[in-house]
Amino acid sequence: MLSGGLVQSQGGVSERRVVNFMANYFGVALDGVLYCPLTPDASTRKYYRASTVAHPDETLIVSLYPDPFNQADNSFVDATRLFERAGLPVPRIVTVADTKGIIVQEDLGDISLSRWLWEAEARGDLAACEAMLQQAIELIVRIQAATTLAYAIEAIAARHAFDEAKLLWELNYFATHFFTSYRQQDLPAEERAALAEDLQSIARDLSSRPRYLTHRDYHGMNLMVDGRGELRLIDHQDARMGPVTYDLVPLLVERRLSPIDPAWLEGQQRSFLRLRRQKGLSAIPFEEVAQEFLLMTIQRQLKAVGTFSYQTAIVGRGEVYEPYIVPALLTVQRALHQLGSRPYPALETALRESIEALAAPSR
Secondary structure: OOHHHOEOOOOOHHHHHHHHHHHHHHOOOHHHEEEEEOOOOOOOOEEEEEEEOOOOOOOEEEEEOOOOOOHHHOHHHHHHHHHHHOOOOOOOEEEEEHHHOEEEEEOOOOOEHHHHHHHHHHHOOHHHHHHHHHHHHHHHHHHHHOHHHHHHOOOHHHHOEOOHHHHHHHHHHHHHHHHHHHOOOOOOHHHHHHHHHHHHHHHHHHHOOOEEEEOOOOOHHHEEEOOOOOEEEOOOOOOEEEEOOOOHHHHHHOOOOOOOOHHHHHHHHHHHHHHHHHOOOOOOOHHHHHHHHHHHHHHHHHHHHHHHHHHHHHHOOHHHHHHHHHHHHHHHHHHHHHHOOOOOHHHHHHHHHHHHHHHOOOO
């Protein structure tokens, strides 16, 4: 182990691919390359920090794909091009080796927005937390302002949307991996059919909303705080068109272990609308946004539960993901109650029974 957690050992096949490529890129011998695997998320790509023995602090990030790809239709390259043209703060691509399945990009460091906010809260600097959240919300607005550009340059993001099929796929992913993979529960046919009908209705409603460019996975781990205290976007390769609240929901409610103050949440939504007006984007009534936010919370959090369940039950990373399952279900439950008139009774019942079972002492 060397400075900053970087190592010289080439390890397995993936590490050898990284070391061989970066030795050639840096113009050094194989033993002159330092590298460090970065904590993986729910992705097929692997990430490494790389530098050289001679200059260990001059680091780059290597994104290693499982297979070669065509640079011309690579979603990360294309989304980076779109975001750069829109003046959005994404990491600079240093080089692309598509035949080797490698993209090398600027290293933005280790301070995510989630970590930054946790440290600021620990210091009691709540004003700084609110200021940083405002910066994050403003970035959502700037992404949405690039919608016209995405269509104009025929970006990959403009060709994909959260239509009914995509939203329903995500909801079905939840149903499969939460009930079957995680809980190992076989729902009776009648309950399964009623739940499927509720999920279809959610997808249909959200797919009918006006669409804007979205980052697609806009939570605190995908926003980095650079050395100047500015936010930078990462993991933006899945950008696509979606409802106006799509990115706002994960920023404000995802991966939280305790309930959110409704008054605080309303204030953030109103701030979002104010920033949209300042950017010259179309006006949207607050009531409409608040209602969509609840529905989007249900969809996004259920998809997140599906991911947490899959990572826990199939991948074996429960220590990272399992603690978020019940809090996410409770967030969905609260959103369902706020919608009123019980529009999704089968989903409500399934969640209530699941939460009660997971909260039992034997669990």
